[in-house]
Amino acid sequence: MSEKKLAGLWIDRQKAIVVTNHDSQDVSEFKIAGTVETEVKDPKFYEQAAHSAENKLRVQFFKEVGQLITNSEELFITGPGISQEELRNYLLETPQFKNLKIELGVSQKMDEKNVLKEVIHHYS
Template sequence: MSDKKLAGLWMDTEKAIVVKNHDAQNAFKFFLCSPVKAEVQHGNSSENAGNNAERTNRAKFFKEIEHLLTNSQEVYVTGPGTVQEEFKKHLHETAQFKDLKVTLDTAQQMSEEQVLEKVKEHFNA
């Protein structure tokens, strides 16, 4: 087991399942964090208001995930669609994460246990 602080997550536009091998101080074995759910906006008065709300909610969603990745040295991100690429771009535009090694992958819906296994497999843990 590496003593590198590693994290991995499966994400789509509605939720993220985060797995990491460290808490604030120590690197030990991989564990699941509480899933992060995105706020989904319904029924806006205009398309513009809807787009603004969606951007605000996406930024908030990314910030919540980012908080769980604090101190990680390497991150593996998987899931369907293109939200992983958006998240990687968001991380690299954030000073604290600009040098973070981020590996992207694609995967369909997964259970928390499947995400845990996939991340362990990715990092050979």
């Protein structure tokens, strides 16, 4: 087992499933650290208001994910689309995570059990 504090997650536009091998201090077995979901934007908003609201929700979503990976030394992010790249860019612009080693992957929708398996496989 690694003595490093590792984290992995699956993310799309609305949901992130986070797996870590640590709590705030101690390294242990990999487990689900939490699931973060964001609101779906209401299409009735005017375009500019919708874009602004969506950006605020996205930042809040990324902040909540960041709270679950605090103290991680390495992070594996997977998922469909470009959400993993957007999260990586957000984290690298955040002082707390500027030295975090981040690797990206691509995968289709996964449940918690499969995310846990994928993260364990990635780090083994």
